[in-house]
Amino acid sequence: MKYKTLAIADPAKLIYGVAPRPIETRHGMRIGGGLIYPELNFTLPDINIRKEAMPEIARHYKQIVTEALERAAELEAPGVMLEFETLPPMTEHPALGMEVVNILLEGIERAHDKYGLKATLRCTPNDNREFVRPPLMRSGRYWDAMLELFDQSAAAGAEFLSIESVGGKELHDDALVNGDLRAVLFSLCVMGVRDMQFIWDHIVAIAAKHGVHAAGDTACGFGNTAMVLAERKMIPRVFAAVVRAVTAVRSLVAYECGAVGPGKDCGYENPVLKAITGCPMSMEGKTAACAHLSPMGNLAAATADLWSNESVQNIKLLGGMAPTCYMEQLVYDCRLMNTASAEGEASALKMRDWLVKSDAGLDPQAMILTPESSVAIAHAIVESPSYYAAGIAAARAAVKILRETSESGCLRIDSREAGWLDRMDDELDDMPDTEDAFIGEMMEEVDLEKFTPADYGLPTPVSA
């Protein structure tokens, strides 16, 4: 593991808008350099994405970028990040994805020329590798097409490259619905980490080739799946909270490979990563309710450098098209927070603490991501000798935080969930000492029809 110390060891310094390693964009945004900026995300309404539908699809994206950036300029936003997260056919056929990338880049330039708006583009090809089952993680047409889209979008001018990668997810969904922490650790810290190393070496190389930024990943498919399941009362919130802590180990690998941020919005583990790496992070919370509900709508903003809405369909609302409405909400949230910081550090801290306090005591998943908790989990990770050990340490730190805060009355835990803290402690106590021993045990237990060990550099068990 590369990081041995924390970039931000003092929780009081883990705050929105400021990161030790800010990033400058071509049009002059300084992300993490003092201001928090909006990051707008958008998607299509129900349309079948085919070549023939491209004129209609192009109209949607053109309308989104034109109207949303116009509103941002009217509201005098100091800068805007647009994120284009592709839908599966757009990665599968990079030409379709590139058509949209170009529309967005043109819109950004038009808004710069017309209003002097500083805007930039993050391109996030979706990870299609699991379209074949078991997934082909390191080769095949889905892999090739994804790299092609990264390459072409960077060449065209997308300044930030991100992905929501899925390595390890083959086993993780089952681990979640079964409340199986051991399998969570295997998915995230054994499989996930290995896939991250593989994929991020490629993304960093592409970014370097075009002089753009390899931004960061997210454990969305892991931590947010857990969060949504907890929100629907399907799995315990304390379990989802501990899963979240473990996801930080997996997402960290992108930065170890050379990513520089801003980390992707849906990575709620980002405060932990900001503490470790010092890179700026995007976050989403209350303004992402259009995409999914969460128990930390305010708290998520407390340490963010970009503030996002995750995704909204281009449909008509009373105020205007939905992406434009969300742009407005994001701009106002950022304006308020930037006003607080403009008054000085004490005001910024006050604002941050209000954001934290209004959520932290009400939900374990929020409590786990307060600045204090984030730094504690970050410590547990960097002090560990391996990813495997870091996963266990992060989980233990999380259980400890939940136990202590609930015992002291700072956190409310549902009575049905209390037993889960003991259950998770027991599972952690039973973990083997070394990763090799763990892999040996797990390879006998896991369903080998779901993934290909060699695609993770893992040994195929003799019995298979």
Add this chain to the structure above:
Amino acid sequence: MSTIEDLKTAVINGRRKDVKTLVPELLESGIEPAALLSQALIPAMGVVGERFKKNEIFVPEMLVSARAMKEAMSVLEPKLLEAGIRPEHTALIGTVEGDLHDIGKNLVATMWKGAGFDVVDLGVNVPAARFIEAIEEHEPHIVGLSALLTTTMPAMRDTVAAIRDAGHTSVKLLVGGAPITQSYADEIGADGYSRDAASAVDAAKAALGV
């Protein structure tokens, strides 16, 4: 002496080991396999489903019971088949083409199994032609279609149309997934919809008129 009630309790509490010993013991004592199914296993999963619906238990706890039922079924199924007893209802389920989301679909499949349906799961990214092929092979009473992306809702509509066009007019089509609504279900000509797994059994029964 163990009773049918003991088996029901063991399934409710997810005690697989107990189930493993109880099933042969009860069969030995002369109780018919069909009785174990209808008087212990299905009512047990009914209780579990009800608890889940009321938010008294979580999915992991429900799945422990489902696995206990599966344990029992591994012994009972061959015996039921031998006796010429087939499940009253067969269901097919799958996520439509272009869509890989399956957590919700899997939960619906679990609930249907718990209700005693014979469930054939076609997996994810299932083209309309594959649904039709499977309908012809398994002759199900119900077909469940899941879609989680607004951009795969059209594939759901097309699948419903293709199944009907292929002449399968009596099979009941149930749809679900986060972006799906009752009105969308009506619009595309589905026979039923449910917003969550807990009510998926009721929705299936309503569509079947049982």
